[in-house]
Amino acid sequence: MLKRGLIVVFALVAFTFSKVKAQQNENVVVVKDTLITLLQHVRANMGINPVESKPVAVPTKPTVRSAATRTTVRGFRVQIFAGSDRNSAFSEQARFRNMYKDIDTYINYDEPNYRVKVGDFRSRSEANNFMNLLRQQFKNVFVFSENVFVYQ
CATH class of the missing domain: 1.20.5 (Single alpha-helices involved in coiled-coils or other helix-helix interfaces)
Structure with missing residues (x-):
């Protein structure tokens, strides 16, 4: 053998x-x-998978949330805090809201940890760009794939 x-x-x-x-x-x-x-x-x-693909910039239209319909799609969020202290989670959420008033924040509790996630991004590249911006203000910043809210 x-x-x-x-x-x-x-x-x-x-x-x-x-x-x-x-x-x-x-x-x-x-x-x-x-x-x-x-x-x-x-x-x-x-129109499927063209031979020569050229990047096209699609301008994003500002959506008026009061007149739009909110739907759920698979997207990405940036986590800015994970820990077992509830008060720390809410203080990080408040600190983020003071810096970025127009971006939604979410707190999840998965025993024993609180997680603060921000944003509703449709693409990973958008979430990664925002994550890189947040690395200057927050530590342990990560991108997660989950269901996000979009307004149409």
């Missing part, structure tokens, strides 16, 4: 060495099936 294991290990090492040697001496040729290109063009014409 040990002999067979050594043979397998030796074969793997030899195979890996020969591949590395081949990559150093030869050019890599990529062969692409023409059907892949055809499928990409068909999907692009249908």
Whole structure:
């Protein structure tokens, strides 16, 4: 059994060495099936996964909450506090509200910890940008995926 294991290990090492040697001496040729290109063009014409994607900035419209409908979607929030002290959780929430009056805050209690999370972000990149901004004022800041509120 040990002999067979050594043979397998030796074969793997030899195979890996020969591949590395081949990559150093030869050019890599990529062969692409023409059907892949055809499928990409068909999907692009249908509006699905276009071949050439260009970033488009969509301006966000300010939503008047009193006239909008609130719905729940899967999104992201930034956690600014996690701990077992209730008073500390509420003081961190108040401190955040003083700095950012237009961003909603949420306190969750999962025994034995309180968690203060802020914002209702649809994309992780928005949440990450806001998290990086908050790192200057709060410690242990993280992004979490959860159901968030959006106004339409």
